[in-house]
Amino acid sequence: MSSAEPPSHQVTRTDRLSPAEVTDVLALARAAGDADGADPFDEHVLLRLRNPDAAAVHLTTRAADGTLTGYAHLDTTDGDAGTGVELAVHPAHRRRGTGRALARGVLAAATGPLRVWAHGDHPSAAALGVDLGLRRARVLWQLRRPLTAPIPETRLPDGVTLRAFRPGEDDDAWLALNARAFAEHPEQGRWSPADLRVRLAEPWFDPDGFLLAVEEATGRLRGFHWTKVHERPGSARIGEVYVLGVDPAAHGGGLGRALTSAGLAYLRDRRGLDRVMLYVDESNTAAVALYERLGFARWSAHVNYQSA
Structure with a gap:
């Protein structure tokens, strides 16, 4: 990423999050869930976040003051199925290009086909799916x-x-x-x-x-x-x-x-x-x-x- 881009558009990749970073991600998830009416990450991702030894690729974006603005979790453990992805942007930092910056990071980091969950079926998720060249493949209802x-x-x-x-x-x-x-x-x-x-x-x-x-x-x-x-x-x-x-x-x-x-x-x-x-x-x-x-x-x- 170019250093001229806004801080919130600069994507950092790591294979291991520190405890403080995990806390930041969970706080972002709570804020997104409260705003959207649906938690952005499923149980599988939350369990892996709490297990420091779980293999995963983590992409983050931060504001100039260090606030976590976006996070993407990439599960690359199933080589045949491709890369599982779940992504969230903090409600206070949306419509600023952060989601698309994370999407570009996902494309750069993923191996094989993509499987991306959008919890809540929001129009912004559908638009991001189009940007990533994805098709709507499966729907899970919450009853x-x-x-x-x-x-x-x-x-x-x-x-x-x-x-x-x-x-x-x-x-x-x-x-x-x-x-x-x-x-x-x-x-x-x-x-x-x-x-x-x-x-x-x-x-x-x-x-x-x-x-x-x-x-x-x-x-x-x-x-x-x-x-x-x-x-x-x-x-x-x-x-x-x-x-x-x-x-x-x-x-x-x-x-x-x-x-x-x-x-x-x-x-x-x-x-x-x-x-x-x-x-x-x-x-x-x-x-x-x-x-x-x-x-x-x-x-x-x-x-x-x-x-x-």
């Missing part, structure tokens, strides 16, 4: 539902019971079930033991809210509903249908609906929440239909742009 509305009764199939996840005992069986349930999913079905362990160590993890459907006769796991509670200072608490999966061999028996109802009841009755959200691919019409029948409605959209 929400009040927990004050009636929750359907949990009716499990015959011979199936619910119990809480047991860390250290259920890990391998759950990972195998997760892989079967999400065999066609581009991210969820590829979870490794390390991916599971890092989430079990998160402050929000609650084993009682990780419900397993177990076949009584064999002890085999048939499905699960992993719930999560989001708690952020200054914001109302909200529950999440974090991951819900059913063994393909158990499809068609109503287990998915029963697990959903059980998790919603847990969030309402045990955690005292009055609202819940979830994420679902727009293309997964069966899941969208199930959740809409259970009272969920569309709240926001998250768009994945990919190289043409």
